[in-house]
Amino acid sequence: MGLFSFFKTEKKKDTASLAKERLQILIAHEHSDKNKKSPDYLPKLQEEILEVIRKYVHVDEDDVNVNVEKGDDFDVLELNITLPEEDK
Amino acid sequence: MSKVIVVTSGKGGVGKTTSSAAFAAGLAAKGHKTAVIDFDVGLRNLDLIMGVERRVVYDFVNVINGEATLKQALIKDKRVDNLYILPASQTRDKDALNKEGVESVINELKEDGFDYIVCDSPAGIERGAFMALYFADEAIIVTNPEVSSVRDSDRILGILQSRSKKAEEGGTIKEHLLITRYSPNRVEGGDMLSMDDIVEILSIPLIGVIPESGAVLQASNSGNPVILDTESTAGQAYSDVVDRFLGEEVALRFIDAEVEKKGFFKKLFG
Ligand SMILES: Nc1ncnc2c1ncn2[C@@H]1O[C@H](COP(=O)(O)OP(=O)(O)OP(=O)(O)O)[C@@H](O)[C@H]1O
Numbered sequence: 421m422g423l424f425s426f427f428k429t430e431k432k433k434d435t436a437s438l439a440k441e442r443l444q445i446l447i448a449h450e451h452s453d454k455n456k457k458s459p460d461y462l463p464k465l466q467e468e469i470l471e472v473i474r475k476y477v478h479v480d481e482d483d484v485n486v487n488v489e490k491g492d493d494f495d496v497l498e499l500n501i502t503l504p505e506e507d508k
Numbered sequence: 509m510s511k512v513i514v515v516t517s518g519k520g521g522v523g524k525t526t527s528s529a530a531f532a533a534g535l536a537a538k539g540h541k542t543a544v545i546d547f548d549v550g551l552r553n554l555d556l557i558m559g560v561e562r563r564v565v566y567d568f569v570n571v572i573n574g575e576a577t578l579k580q581a582l583i584k585d586k587r588v589d590n591l592y593i594l595p596a597s598q599t600r601d602k603d604a605l606n607k608e609g610v611e612s613v614i615n616e617l618k619e620d621g622f623d624y625i626v627c628d629s630p631a632g633i634e635r636g637a638f639m640a641l642y643f644a645d646e647a648i649i650v651t652n653p654e655v656s657s658v659r660d661s662d663r664i665l666g667i668l669q670s671r672s673k674k675a676e677e678g679g680t681i682k683e684h685l686l687i688t689r690y691s692p693n694r695v696e697g698g699d700m701l702s703m704d705d706i707v708e709i710l711s712i713p714l715i716g717v718i719p720e721s722g723a724v725l726q727a728s729n730s731g732n733p734v735i736l737d738t739e740s741t742a743g744q745a746y747s748d749v750v751d752r753f754l755g756e757e758v759a760l761r762f763i764d765a766e767v768e769k770k771g772f773f774k775k776l777f778g
């Protein structure tokens with residue numbers, strides 16, 4: 421019996437630790453959703469960044485992309501600007 | 509000074525009513541004048557669990573609407589001195605509870621010298637659950653060792669911390685984690701979240717762990733709060749919860765896996 425149950429638990433991953441991991445990630449996410457209202461300022465940010473860039477090069481609205489990616493410990497603000505092809 | 513304690517969970521069926529009945533009966537048995545209020549309007553059950561279902565004449569909503577006095581509606585327990593039950597109404601009107609009405613009932617209980625007012629919350633995060641927690645000084649969060657229950661407890665904690673009266677006034681509700689339906693053997697086997705896991709995830713202080721126990725069903729069958737079954741593990745665990753709530757230091761019990769298999773050998777050799 422002892423041997424048999426040893427093999428059984430060896431094969432099957434301990435589901436309780438899986439549950440714990442999933443909960444920790446989920447709850448961290450739900451908390452960050454609530455506390456940081458990140459998406460709220462994004463449209464305005466995008467607009468202002470566009471304005472600044474336009475002082476130097478001509479870009480279209482569609483050429484600027486702002487994104488926030490949520491990580492476990494920190495969020496990443498991602499800026500993607502497609503510059504027009506330069507005619508040197 | 510009276511204290512209002514909400515027993516809440518978010519998720520349904522985790523043991524709020526069982527815990528409210530046991531906790532209130534335990535406080536009363538220790539000599540504290542205690543009222544337990546059923547906030548589950550439309551689905552009252554506390555009366556049944558406490559075995560007073562045949563004595564209900566008026567209910568919480570009748571009192572709020574001025575159709576009965578609080579004295580008329582409160583049911584005095586026949587087993588435990590100092591214990592009173594205020595049953596929920598069976599009305600299907602969702603708006604039957606309102607802040608002013610609930611507050612006036614709670615205030616009247618305070619004036620009548622009740623030491624503890626225990627609010628048995630319905631499941632969910634709708635009106636009834638909100639009314640049950642709004643006036644609380646302390647909260648007992650009932651959680652089962654299971655993912656959806658833990659997540660819902662976390663949501664309820666968020667609501668306690670942002671939308672309760674205490675929170676609105678810049679204060680904080682004192683929170684207690686109560687883990688119920690715990691099976692140490694399954695935890696050891698790796699298929700149930702352990703109490704340490706749950707405490708770590710929710711990060712609030714633990715007030716007790718109630719084991720999964722057949723005595724709970726038997727108690728509800730007969731309409732006796734399980735805490736009165738002093739032989740049962742669940743009854744004893746609830747009794748420890750009451751002692752801890754009242755400030756005593758009591759070690760946790762019934763949290764280790766039984767070495768069932770060894771019993772056989774013990775019988776042979778011991
Ligand atoms: N420690 C325990 N051991 C075994 N069964 C239990 C235990 N605690 C509660 N139960 C059972 O779980 C069920 C739900 O309990 P209870 O009615 O107290 O939950 P609740 O949270 O009040 O539910 P609701 O959300 O519907 O109000 C009942 O059948 C009860 O007997």
Ligand SMILES: [Mg+2]
Binds near residue numbers: 524526548553630
């Ligand atoms: Mg209930």
